[in-house]
Amino acid sequence: MIGPIVGVLFDGFAYGMLLFLLSVGLSVTLGLMNFVNLAHCGFAMLGGYVTVTLMNDLHWPFFATLPVAFLAAAAASVVLERALYRRLYRASDLDQVLLTIGIAFISVAVAAYYFGTTQQPIEMPPYLRGSTTLLGVNFASYRLFLVGVALVVTLLLIAGLEYTRFGAQVRAAVDNQRMARGMGINVDATFAATFALGSGLAGLGGALAIEIVGLDPVFAFTYLVYVLIVVSVGGLGSIAGSFAAATLIGISDIAGKYYVPELGAFLIYLVMVAVLMWRPAGLFGRR
Amino acid sequence: MIPQSGNRFSDKIMRRQDAMANTAGAAKPQLYLRSLSRWRPIEIAFWLATLLPFVLFPDYLSLASQIAIAALFALSLDLILGYAGIVSLGHAAFFGIGAYTAGLFSKFVWGELFSGMLVAAAMAALVGYASSFIIARFRHLTLIMITLGLGLLLHEAANSANWLTGGSDGLQGVQAWPLLGLFKFDLYGTTAYAYSLAVLFFVFLAARRLINSPFGLSLRGIRENWMRMPAIGAASRAHIRKIYTISAAIAGIAGALIAQTTKTVSLEALSFERSADVLVMLVLGGAGRLYGGLIGALIFLVARDRFSGIAPQFWYFWIGIMLVAVVIFLPNGILGGLSNILSRRNRS
């Protein structure tokens, strides 16, 4: 009886960690600039396709593709940020929503053009394929690996925000942009760097997601919904919030699909609406 | 010849400005406000032109009917987005509620059109009123997320309630009695277009009236400066609840039309794509201008029909390009761009 429950909890947690990687960047950029970037998962998708291409066409090992996925998404985001996003930092929510939905549509179409609409297969290295059995519960190696990566990223992010100069600038800017500017922090540059970092993490998440949820061109929208849920439930600009919300949503989703499959995705939407009604700024939000 | 017509043109503008100065400059503010809501010739021409498809494009009446329905749906979104500044990513919820209500009503009660439509509108209004208490509390991202979340929630609920809605197979067995007991819904869509167009026109009249009422003025106030409204003693939340309910009812009517004219309801009526499409139509045409949604629906659906040969994902490529272009170059949509050009020309 315990076995399946632990198994579901573990799968849910692993899935939550994937959502965390996908969403943490959006949370920070939203908290920083209040910029509603609905194209965020387009960057994740880009990371995914980079990994697929490098592995299947150029026969790179899986691990070697991960940094490239990160860098490609980060680089693409910098280009878009400089070319388009920057013009809209002071624009209305609606304009931001429209522009970034437009970019998401374009990314979907471009992906379909180059890669077709089918799921992209990749083959994991053997040591990530098996599973470990502990106390009668089956832990898939890949999910363990995923949890490990997410925890390392979380620790690096928290440490980076707490202990580096750049982290202090980001915190100051999230806290009070005007005061940060007054203190001579270059908020725009800080934002651009944070944006690149966040998109890079999404790219990494996209690459890591292939094995769990597959990769096709509608990824940019399917996971956008999950990511937005995580961000709004967790609270803007809060890493701990995103972590908690991603765990909550990941476990609710997997448990819901396992125990009450007829509800489908109903459960997580319900969780989101309930949390937002209770705390409009999210679990860890400050406003 | 040419200079003469040029003169006539500028004469006309001069006369118009004189007329405005007369009503405006003198102490007749009441007449001035009334003149703002007067029917302009171009509007009358527009509505007359909606009759052209019966004569010119008899093969495209089904499409014309789709356009009229989409225009009605876009009009409902315009009321909350263009006039009250509420960004909704889940407006299909009310469209879908209207469609399913009308479909089920025709299946289990009778196929009479107007009663079905009214029940659908009432149902959508009821849900809209209930959710408006949530909507009025939030702004910005939280609001976008709540509207998106409620829309998705409803989509999933309809998907799960297979026994009632037919789930992903769609609702079968929708019936529609002949319009006014006389005109059957034919294959060419003649009746469908006549019916949709008539409903669109009457709802448009009501919306036009609403926009030019004191309530409409308050909505424009909320859009122009939401923060200032409390400082003039305005009950903004009550206004938002009211317009949200009205908008939901209109979206419900649009949904009822789609159910009655196509005799089926699919889950697509509640989908995120439908919410996104209607937003695109409205923004393309120009939000906050009554005709924006109508023009946007026309252009959007005609273009989609023309490009129906290409796969849907590439269609979305052009939508994406269009959205980016509208935001960067045409912030007020096509109608906004046109009126800018006109006013610039008038001034020079």
Next chain:
Amino acid sequence: MSAPALSTRGLAKSFGSLVVAKDIEINLPKGVRYALIGPNGAGKTTLINLMTGMLAPNQGKIFLGDEDITELEPQQRVRRGLARTFQINTLFPGLNALEAVTLAVCERRGISGQFWQNISVHREAIEEAYEILVRLRLGESCYQPTRELPYGRQRLLEIALALATRPKVLLLDEPAAGVPQEESGDIFEAVEDLSQDITLLFIEHDMHVVFRFASHIIVMVGGAIFTAGSPAEIAADPRVREVYLGTRSHG
């Protein structure tokens, strides 16, 4: 003796460790014209925000006449007769002045929820709005969109919007802010023409204007009331001079 038009008891507010208002006690008798002065950052605008409900105080009470309005929302305070203007124009850029003031009048008259009749049916509301505009010398330009109005007229429109709520107490936050000195007199003359029934409190930096138009002056420093008195008393007070010249040895 009747209650003051507006009063506060022990009003206090802080953001974290930053105290922006401490133990503020003021009484505005009916029909007076008070000036609120003090150096930048003294908490003058914060005080207006607290009194109008745009900020919630940490402590203290606010009374409009006899009524405790501390817990009321901003729009409820406006309905009870407490209106304000903003230091930075907070207008409706796309509406013209006639529409904006008519909007405010309709809200006050309780007809703003009416959606089935054309606005021009409400002649009295429109005429009332137009009268307010004419009184503030905006009659000529009331058909121009607000965003196209010259800056000085926008400042007047700020006041017109507040008047449309028929205030008993009107708080003006630097009504002539940003207006060239030669025009600021016009704005204050418009203010002076207001009905004597309206209790006024205005923030202003120009001492000539203050001494000319105020019947009473409150001086704020560092979030607290520093002193208060008639213009003559304030002018004679050496401590006020020190505050403004920054030669005070402490605080």
